[in-house]
Amino acid sequence: MKLYYRVLSLVVGVLCCFSISQAQPFIKEINAFKQQDSLSMPPQNAILFAGSSSFRLWKTVQADFNGYTIINRGFGGSSLPDMIRYNDAILFPYQPKQVVIYCGENDFAVDPTIAVDSVINRFKTLFGLIRQRLPKTAIAYVSMKPSPSRWAMKEKMMAANLGIKQFLKKQKRTAYIDVWTPMLNDNGEPMAHLFLADNLHMNAQGYAIWTKAIRPALKK
Numbered sequence: 001m002k003l004y005y006r007v008l009s010l011v012v013g014v015l016c017c018f019s020i021s022q023a024q025p026f027i028k029e030i031n032a033f034k035q036q037d038s039l040s041m042p043p044q045n046a047i048l049f050a051g052s053s054s055f056r057l058w059k060t061v062q063a064d065f066n067g068y069t070i071i072n073r074g075f076g077g078s079s080l081p082d083m084i085r086y087n088d089a090i091l092f093p094y095q096p097k098q099v100v101i102y103c104g105e106n107d108f109a110v111d112p113t114i115a116v117d118s119v120i121n122r123f124k125t126l127f128g129l130i131r132q133r134l135p136k137t138a139i140a141y142v143s144m145k146p147s148p149s150r151w152a153m154k155e156k157m158m159a160a161n162l163g164i165k166q167f168l169k170k171q172k173r174t175a176y177i178d179v180w181t182p183m184l185n186d187n188g189e190p191m192a193h194l195f196l197a198d199n200l201h202m203n204a205q206g207y208a209i210w211t212k213a214i215r216p217a218l219k220k
Contacts, residue, residue, distance in 0.1 A: 026076035030089050033073060037093065042071045044095040047218055051102035052078045054145065057201055064211045068218055071096065079106040080122035087129050098138040098219045099130055100177075104160055105144045108153045116156050120163040127171070140175040140217050141168060142210070146183050146190040148199040175217040182209050 024030075046069035049055050055074025062070045073090040076082070080103050083090070091099065103126075107119045123141070130139055141164055144157040161180060168174040183206070185191045192199070194206035202210070 024085075026078060026082060026086070029075040030086050033075070034089060042094055043069060045069075045097045046071050046094065047098045047100060048073060048091065048094055048096035049100045049102070050074065050083065050090055051142075052076070052106050053201060054105075055102050058207055058210075060204075060207065064207065065215065065218065074102070077106050077109075078103060079110055080104055080119065080126055081107075084122070084126050084129065087126070091130060092133050095134070096137055098140060099134070100140045100142060100214065100218075101126070102142040104164070105147070105150065105157065108156050108160075109150060112153065116159045116163065119156075119160045120167065123164050124167060127167075131171075136173075138173040138175070138219055139168075139171075140177055140214075141165075142177045142214065143180045145179050145202075145206075148190045148192055148195060150200065151190060177214055177217050179210055179213050182213060 050073045143161045165176040
């Protein structure tokens with residue numbers, strides 16, 4: 001009987017942990033950031049890169065932007081609701097002078113039926129949260145990239161990029177960074193040699209294009 005209750009307790013515990021993880025996607029990565037910060041807090045007034053896996057996998061980002069202090073808080077295959085959910089953990093503790101955002105592509109991948117306006121409004125919500133808490137912080141948005149594996153979504157992503165660009169034009173201390181155009185070949189399609197085998201994430205050549213596009217928008 002004691003063994004039965006021990007097994008039952010173990011099963012309940014596992015199910016509870018599973019339920020929490022489902023309710024809080026990417027929570028392990030967020031907790032890892034918190035643990036890292038508790039051991040060595042990044043300096044304030046740095047440049048914060050926040051967003052999805054295209055940032056998370058950018059292992060050379062600090063070296064690529066030599067002369068700038070970069071904090072990389074890309075996590076999982078996050079979408080804009082995930083960034084909104086974890087804004088207190090990944091945005092505000094660092095008091096950055098600039099936030100550079102790459103997010104939105106996964107919103108369409110997770111829900112192909114989602115309207116373009118819904119994704120734009122999600123970005124506006126995130127923007128408003130940052131501007132409210134960090135009113136003097138500059139905000140830059142890196143456009144959604146043209147991935148071969150997601151080329152069927154190109155019309156929606158292009159429309160969302162345009163909508164976000166137009167929104168940012170009306171805001172102070174902002175920048176829109178176009179990485180869509182320089183990643184296309186002469187036929188207007190994604191350059192396949194910029195991507196890993198999954199045709200979604202980039203290799204060093206892809207990140208070299210991003211570095212060239214982003215650098216002029218970074219705050220000194």
